[in-house]
Amino acid sequence: MSDDMKRLAAERAVADVTSGMRLGIGTGSTAEHFVRALGVRVRGGLDVIGVPTSERTRALAQEEGIPLTTLEETPALDLTVDGADEIDNALRLIKGGGGAHLREKIVAAASTRMIVIADGSKCVQTLGKFPLPIEVVPFGLGATRNALEKLFVSLGLGGELTMRGGEQHPFVTDGGHYILDAHLTAIPDAETLARALVAVPGVVEHGLFIGLADKAYVAGTDGVFEMTAGSEV
Template sequence: MKNEQLSPSEIEKKAAALAAVEFVKNGDLVGLGTGSTAKYAIEAIGQKVKSGLNIKTVATSIKTAQLAASFGIEVMDLSKVGYLDISIDGADEFTKNLDLIKGGGGALFREKIVASLTKNSIIIADSSKLVAALGAFTLPIEIVPLAYQYAFEEIEKLGGKCVLRKADGEIYKTDNGNVILDTDFGLIKKPENLSMRLNQIVGVFAQGLFIGLTQKIIMAKENSVEVFEK
């Protein structure tokens, strides 16, 4: 796909993805993200594999695994992997101190596993994803259906306004068979504190606050690429 056929935001996504792929080395174990930005990285990695790059990967979703396989990329079972050299994924929002909201694509649980396993977790983003404080994007929270009502009420006690995610008029189900509450907390002043409190709620399978899990964010803005690191 040529850049002139892309919108400005898509051009930025692709530029960030191409910059991140340059960090992938021969022999690496690579985590592949899910979503509209990550797809550009997967496509670029596929081109490198065709040119002789020797890597193994794990995928953060069934959809990503299928996409990677279509480009000839070897995909391993995530449960068989104890570490990853590098992962490349997108984000719904990020701050300059590398806090994220993820899960808009519904793959937050596996994305969090991959980020936790990764030595060099790279987030790629267009410039619209940079925010001063998290919370403009609703926070995805994956819930075990059996505990739905309890978790819903406990999350609302924390100040969240929950909406059950639907797709094509049906209740959305994750690859894990769970549901997602897209939850509005307003601007989140203390994301680490909220993350810990959500993790304590019985029935919360995963939540989309990624705190302390990212080593590098590569953001494209117009004709330049900016890197955020700690």
């Protein structure tokens, strides 16, 4: 059922795509439905070009026959469509469950608009139940971890900080970095945490997306709901 809902949300977002658009194309299970639906429209004559946010998305887009570019060649995009691991009623997001949030955030920030596609289970009153991904440089990992733990204590946030993939075989992002997942349970002030995280040496990027999404298509048992800032979750 969840997969069907993801597909419905993705298909709704594809309807917003028009010929001539420069697209940011997200990563993850919901975004893959978008890529497949977009491929159908491209093969039907839709003229678009896309920037994929991961090597996995790039491979799928190429399979679907979607023309691709890079931010070096096309630095300004019209629209990014991507999924989310959590979304609140202010359209703040947690992303990075697939390990691509660095590229996803770069692409989203280069876009005039961002549409989020999700099923209803991703909607929350307060961000934080989903572990917050923090992408870090492998060098100095112990010091970076210590700094993050002290930061969480200073902000009154509890929870374990774990290495994605495990200490012996860490998950490595497309950019060659590691991911520390912060199990914070709740993030009452996402803006303050976001600013504090980027100030920690060794942190490359984090999974809090604030001020980037313009709307979301959220699919549930009653169909697809268009969500904007202030909508009931």
